[in-house]
Amino acid sequence: MATVMETQNGIKQTLAYPQKKPAPRVWRLLKAYPLVFLGGILVLGLIFVAVFAPQLQHFNPNQQFQNGLSAMGGPLPPNSTFVFGTDDLGRDIFSRVLFGARVSLEVGVFSSIISLFIGTSLGIISGYFGKFVDTVIMRLTDIMLAFPLILFVVALVASLGQSITNLFIAIGVLGWAVTARVVRAQVLSVKEYEYVQAAKALGASNWRILTKIIFPNIIPPVIVLTTLSIGNNMLLESTLSYLGIGVAPPNASWGNMLAEGQQVFQYAPWLLYYPGLALLLAVLGFNLLGDGLREAFNPRRVR
Amino acid sequence: MISYIIRRLGGSVIVLFGIALITFILAYAVPSDPARMILGQHATLQQVDALRKQMGLDEPFIQQFGNYLMNIIHGNLGFSFLQNLPVATLIGQRLPATFQLALVAWLMELIIGLPIGVFMALKDRKMTDHVFNLVSLIGISLPTFFVGLELMYWVAYRANLFPVGGTGGLSFVILPGLTYGITGAAYYSRLLKSSMVDVLNSDYIRTARAKGAAPLRVIMGHAFRNAIIPVITYGATDIGALFGGIVVIEDVFGYSGIGQMAVQAINNLDTPIIMGTVLFAAVFVVAFNFIVDLLYGLIDPRITY
Numbered sequence: 001m002a003t004v005m006e007t008q009n010g011i012k013q014t015l016a017y018p019q020k021k022p023a024p025r026v027w028r029l030l031k032a033y034p035l036v037f038l039g040g041i042l043v044l045g046l047i048f049v050a051v052f053a054p055q056l057q058h059f060n061p062n063q064q065f066q067n068g069l070s071a072m073g074g075p076l077p078p079n080s081t082f083v084f085g086t087d088d089l090g091r092d093i094f095s096r097v098l099f100g101a102r103v104s105l106e107v108g109v110f111s112s113i114i115s116l117f118i119g120t121s122l123g124i125i126s127g128y129f130g131k132f133v134d135t136v137i138m139r140l141t142d143i144m145l146a147f148p149l150i151l152f153v154v155a156l157v158a159s160l161g162q163s164i165t166n167l168f169i170a171i172g173v174l175g176w177a178v179t180a181r182v183v184r185a186q187v188l189s190v191k192e193y194e195y196v197q198a199a200k201a202l203g204a205s206n207w208r209i210l211t212k213i214i215f216p217n218i219i220p221p222v223i224v225l226t227t228l229s230i231g232n233n234m235l236l237e238s239t240l241s242y243l244g245i246g247v248a249p250p251n252a253s254w255g256n257m258l259a260e261g262q263q264v265f266q267y268a269p270w271l272l273y274y275p276g277l278a279l280l281l282a283v284l285g286f287n288l289l290g291d292g293l294r295e296a297f298n299p300r301r302v303r
Numbered sequence: 304m305i306s307y308i309i310r311r312l313g314g315s316v317i318v319l320f321g322i323a324l325i326t327f328i329l330a331y332a333v334p335s336d337p338a339r340m341i342l343g344q345h346a347t348l349q350q351v352d353a354l355r356k357q358m359g360l361d362e363p364f365i366q367q368f369g370n371y372l373m374n375i376i377h378g379n380l381g382f383s384f385l386q387n388l389p390v391a392t393l394i395g396q397r398l399p400a401t402f403q404l405a406l407v408a409w410l411m412e413l414i415i416g417l418p419i420g421v422f423m424a425l426k427d428r429k430m431t432d433h434v435f436n437l438v439s440l441i442g443i444s445l446p447t448f449f450v451g452l453e454l455m456y457w458v459a460y461r462a463n464l465f466p467v468g469g470t471g472g473l474s475f476v477i478l479p480g481l482t483y484g485i486t487g488a489a490y491y492s493r494l495l496k497s498s499m500v501d502v503l504n505s506d507y508i509r510t511a512r513a514k515g516a517a518p519l520r521v522i523m524g525h526a527f528r529n530a531i532i533p534v535i536t537y538g539a540t541d542i543g544a545l546f547g548g549i550v551v552i553e554d555v556f557g558y559s560g561i562g563q564m565a566v567q568a569i570n571n572l573d574t575p576i577i578m579g580t581v582l583f584a585a586v587f588v589v590a591f592n593f594i595v596d597l598l599y600g601l602i603d604p605r606i607t608y
Contacts, residue, residue, distance in 0.1 A: 035436055123379035142314070143321035146592075148584040150550045154569050155577055159332045235446055239551055242448050243566055255448075262452055262555075269456055283444040291440060 033296055039288025046282045050105040058083070061095040062250045068092065069153065075268045086269045087260060090283040093206035097274050103253045104282060107168045107246075108234035114172025115179055116226050120218070123183025128191065128210060137180065144177035153236065154245050167246050171233050179225050184216050190217045220297040224290050238279050242281030254279040304600070311596055315589050322585045323375060327368050330574045334528055337574065340384045375582070379575075381575035390579035394561060395577025401560035404553070405545035407476045411484025411539070416491030420534075421527065424499035425493065435496070442489030451482040451555040468557040479556045483549060487541070494537055499530040532602055536595050547584025 030037055030119040049056065059065070059082075068090030070076055078085040084093035126137040152172045160166040190196065190213070199209050240246035241255025249256055261271030327334065339346070340355040355361055359370055380390035423435045458468040460479060465478050476573055502508060503526050511521045548562030557563070568576035 034433060035440075038437075139314070139317055139321065142318045143325065146318055146322060146585045146588045147325075148544070148547055148550065148581060148588075151565050151569075151577070151581050151584065154566070155326075155329050155581070158572065159329055192521050201474055231444065235444075238446055239448065243551065244570065245553060258446075258449060258452065264462055265452065265456055272449070272456070276446065276453070279446050279449065280441070280444055283446070284441055287440045287444050288437070291436065 012020065029296075033292045035288045036292030037298065039285050039290075039292060042281055042285025043289055046101055046105060046285060048217075049098055050101040053102050056098055057092075057095040059092040059095050061099045061252050063091065065090045065092070069297065075264060075271060077268070084274045087257070087269070087271055088264045088268070092209055093257075093271065096257060097254070097278050099252045100254040100257060100275060100278065101282065103164065103241075103247050103251070104234045104237060104279070107171065107237040108230040108286075110167035111171035111175065111233045111237075112226050112229045114169065115174075115176040115229060116222065118173070119176035119179025120183050120222060124187055124210065124214065124218070125182040126180065127184035127187030128206075128214060134184075138184070140284065141177045141180050144174065145148055147174070149174060150236070150239060154240060154243065157240065157245050162245065162248055164247060167237060167240065168233075169215075171236055171291065175229065179222065180228070182221050182225055186218045186221055187214055190214055220293075224294045227286055227290035227293060231283040231290065234279070234286070235283050305437055308597070311593060315593050317587065318589055319582075320372075323372060323582060326578045326581050327371055329369075330578050331364065337384055338536070340572070341387075367443060374515075380579040381581045381584070383576050384573045385571055386573075390575050392566065393576065394579060394583055397559060397561045397564055400558065401548050401553075401562070402546060403473075403543060404476050404479055404549060404558060404560055407473075407480035408483035408487070408549065408552075409538070409542045409545055412487040412491055412541070415484050415489035417495055417534070419488070420492035420495030421499060421522070423496045424503060424526075424530075425522070427500050427503075429498075435492075439443045439489040442486060445486045447482060447486045447551050448555050450485050451552055453480065454478050455549050455556070468555075470557075470559040475558065476557075479549070479552045479558055482552050482555075483545075490537065491534060495530060495534050498533050499526060502526045530596045535598065535602060539591050539598065540588070543587045544584070546587045546591075 042269055065086065068076060068086035070081060075088045075090070076082055076086045082092050082094065087093055087096070104110045108187070122137050122141075147269070152174055155172065156170040157166055160170060166242060193213075196209060196213055199213060204212075237246055238253060238255030238258070241253040242259045244256070244259065247253035257275040258272060258279075261268070265272050322395055338351045338358060338360060359367060362370075366510055371381075377389060380394070383393060384391055384395065423431065455478065459465045465474050469475055486591060507519060507525055511525050512518075516525075548565060549561055550562035550566060552558070553560040553562040554566050561583065564576060565580040567573075568580065
């Protein structure tokens with residue numbers, strides 16, 4: 001135990017063997033990775049807004065208000081009734097931004113789960129069984145990576161039909177290549193560990209080695225990749241909605257709000273600020289979190 | 304070396320074949336009848352059937368795919384449904400505009416990204432590191448079309464320095480290029496910075512410093528030259544992707560490049576153009592990946608095949 005004594009002036013001092021009591025874990029982490037916490041706050045904020053959008057909304061996001069338009073019939077700048085202003089149809093931008101968070105998060109999370117599942121499975125199979133299976137899967141990965149992703153997703157959504165579900169299916173089904181590559185590399189390195197050899201020598205089944213040894217070892221990089229991919233896929237969703245292929249009007253998505261704003265932004269620039277900043281902060285949150293976690297998981301990092 | 308090139312070339316051909324196959328399946332699955340699209344709403348059923356037969360649309364899947372492949376090999380990417388021109392010609396028309404934009408966008412990335420990378424590597428302290436991480440991640444998180452629209456508003460519309468959009472001379476390329484530069488530069492800075500920090504901590508840099516080499520010479524002559532290797536790799540794949548068309552930014556600025564043509568084709572369900580542009584973009588990616596792999600050996604003598 002540390003020997004801590006308080007001197008007269010109230011300053012704590014360690015005596016003899018200075019075994020300083022370690023600062024609380026959370027505090028140490030916060031000091032080492034302040035950006036992770038910033039990212040965490042942004043992500044939690046986004047989740048909160050997405051979940052409680054109906055409670056937080058000021059107005060129905062799709063309703064067009066007579067008093068939401070100026071005398072000339074143009075959009076209103078931010079004011080006390082409409083805190084973020086209105087768009088050219090007289091709808092409340094604040095409420096629309098809230099509901100945009102829902103779509104964004106929904107597409108980001110579900111599409112990432114789909115690619116996570118496909119990528120991890122293929123990566124494990126490829127890395128563990130090697131040989132012919134590996135060659136086939138890695139070629140397939142090369143093919144997926146050579147595709148212009150946006151065009152590919154757009155074409156797939158066009159043939160599936162335009163809906164939010166098809167949107168995240170398309171993004172998820174096409175976005176697994178990077179995960180598969182990383183997982184495969186990780187499996188290849190774990191496979192060489194001596195304790196895997198030992199387990200094999202003891203007669204452990206493939207299934208047992210995969211689930212008990214390989215799988216736990218690929219979790220850290222997969223968590224990092226998934227976090228980053230949620231942010232990326234949110235960006236992709238808004239891009240597609242901006243191009244008019246994602247979320248269909250009148251429903252709000254940050255992407256289609258920006259597309260609508262583009263029509264009138266010369267005299268109503270606020271139509272771009274709020275959805276644009278919301279999108280930036282949301283994506284930034286996931287990127288900060290993912291990047292920080294990568295650092296935190298990095299075994300080479302000197303602590 | 305020769306056997307490596309041949310193997311690598313074989314791999315590229317397989318990848319391109321796979322892309323052609325997937326694109327074809329996708330186009331096959333699109334719920335639209337090309338014959339009906341070409342003839343329009345008022346054509347009779349007999350006319351549509353006749354055209355279907357003429358276009359080979361009633362043949363089995365394998366046969367159709369075979370025909371498609373043979374046509375590609377002969378440089379025939381098919382005919383646009385709506386414009387009734389060969390897809391290859393349409394892509395050719397937009398090629399100069401896309402190349403021009405790609406080159407400017409790429410240079411903007413380098414001009415913004417590389418100096419920041421070197422600077423941050425030299426100032427590698429805990430606090431500056433956090434700031435750099437935050438700023439570069441903001442750059443990566445920026446939606447390209449948002450940056451494009453804001454630049455359009457402030458620089459083109461308010462300050463009136465550049466045209467708001469369209470295609471033409473160099474002045475039309477600056478803003479779309481800058482948009483790409485702002486959102487893409489962070490990848491270069493991050494890559495160069497981490498690579499540079501590794502190099503600066505290596506033994507030969509310490510030796511060079513101990514010998515008393517001038518600091519600038521150590522940084523630019525010794526460290527930068529070695530740290531730039533991963534950046535060259537990334538840069539080559541990056542410009543490969545850019546040459547295939549910059550889908551979103553071209554659309555924002557109404558720039559008539561290949562990316563914009565692809566988006567319009569998707570909105571019109573003009574399948575041959577969609578397939579042509581996807582294949583075109585993929586060829587560039589595959590080709591530049593191939594070049595990068597060969598370049599490796601030239602830039603880094605430690606690598607042998």
